[in-house]
Amino acid sequence: MREYNRYKGLKQLSVSLLVVILLLLLAVPARAAERGADTAPSGTPLSSLAAVVDTYVAARRQTTAAVSVAVVNNGETVFNQAYGFADIEHETAADTGTVFEWGSCSKLLVWTSVMQLVEQGKLDLHQDIREYLPKGFFQKLKYDQPITLLNLMHHNAGWQERATDLFYFAEEDVPELGEALALFEPRQVYEPGNVVAYSNYGAALAAYLVELQSGQPFYTYVKEHIFDVLGMEHTSIHPAQRDNEAVYAARNKIQGYTTKLKLIKKNRGFIGIYPAGSATGTAGDAAKFLAALMPAAGTTSPLFRSDTVLKEMLSPSLNYEGTDIPRIAHGFFEVNHTVPALEHGGNTLGFSSKFTIDPASGFGMVVMTNQYNEWEYCAGLTDRVFGTYKPQASGMDLPDSVQVEGEYQSARRVIHGFTKLLGYLSTMKIVSVNRNIIDYNDTPYKQIEPYVYVPVRQSGFAYFVRDAQGAVVKVSNPYFDSFPLTGLAAQRTGISLIAVGLGALLIMLAMISGFVRWIITRFRRAAKPSSGFNKYYLWMNIAGLAFIVNTIILGYRTLNYTTYSAIRIHLIGNIAYVVLTAGYIMLLMMKLRSIEAGKVSKIMYILSGVSALLFSAIIIGWDLYY
Incomplete structure (x- = not known):
């Protein structure tokens, strides 16, 4: 028993x-x-990964400058290879020692640094950041609500975009981070927490908090607490790579190109708010960083004292509005492949990058290219290795996709200031393909829930927010929100182009008319008594031509990443034109009846006034004066 x-x-x-x-x-x-421990999320065996990447690159050889790819699994780098030419003109081949610019992937270093200080009790994700900043630091806030570190991580602190003062082309022009933030401060246009609008300023501001709380320049902090800890000897985050002279020298050996392999001559810029996008290094080093975020089973990340804060950092912190669908994990963007994953992309003047991780399985991938706005590798190769998300309809009765059809404008844009026109030139169009599929900027999206669309061949979500009547009021993707463009706002660009065209035509008519009159008078050799108003008329038309030339130069310099101080003269010129227009119109109204001139001349005087008014309306309507 x-x-x-x-x-x-x-x-x-x-x-x-x-x-x-x-x-x-x-x-x-x-x-x-x-997936098994010996396979990628797509199901590709790790033993076949080299062949898969080699084949993918070979098929795109004619449109590839250089690409460097590194893969980590279970805390180790299992693949690291570079392809193509770092410098096509000099036939400099890329290798695993070639450095690439991280672009906005640098922000992951910011969020990691922030969480390190959170672990030490020096920063609080929920504290108003003004408690950490010098008094009076902000000059352009619109709302009194607190701005927290979570707002910075979620890109919903409310700032508009900036199109100037991001890049400098001379190292000596780059200010210290605090001064750069003061120069670059954008207007706050959204209430904190309400609108996601990807913000370089917010990320750099978070880095400045690290700088203030640690007592070290941010680049020094990152070198000591991330690069040195992980043995990242071939990576820098200083705006001019002065924290690592070897990286500085290596950066001089690589050029930047367009997706059509055209050399971008000015492809080395120095970022004033550098923590938002200034890291430069090898893909192998970046892989070490990703591996540290996903330590092997039974080990602890060398970046943190324990796994608690690391797990918090990689867990969802913001969902899509009104849902339990993850959107952002403390600065990392939530996306979908064969498995849910976290990612961050980056672009600089001549480089593109994509970092993607699956913390649950410990698999991660780095893709770096020396081509601006490159997607064949950053998106396509990432999809190939991580697998493509295959949405399944929920089976519920879904509304017709035509309800979300229309033109949308990104929240990440300039709303006040002379560059706000750019936001109207880059709107997103959504077209209904059939009942449950839309074409969203040339990408097919399939509807799986009444408010959710997912890309058929890529990662991510398009989540539509509707009002009580069912009308779409906002569409969201991981990086930013967008709003429907309707009514006169949708026609604003077209109306402006018509106004500019009409004004230019009237000036041309005036100039041609004046030239013909001069020819006739010269051939007759008998000068016709001219109206004393002619000189005002002539100068007003010359000023109109000057406005057109001035605006073209302003646009060109802005698109080439100039500083605000360098283009202020153009804005002052536009103010002078508006003042001149006001003077001309007043003079015309006072003297039109008494002017000794024929009907045709008086009509031309009036038309020149109309032209000046149209141009002035463009200046005021598009904020071309500040």
């Missing part, structure tokens, strides 16, 4: 242990079970 009881006890213990083991297995995140 004693033996039986012992056997019975062992049996119960075995059953209990089995139950515990099963519970532990069930506790492992579901996405980690979707």
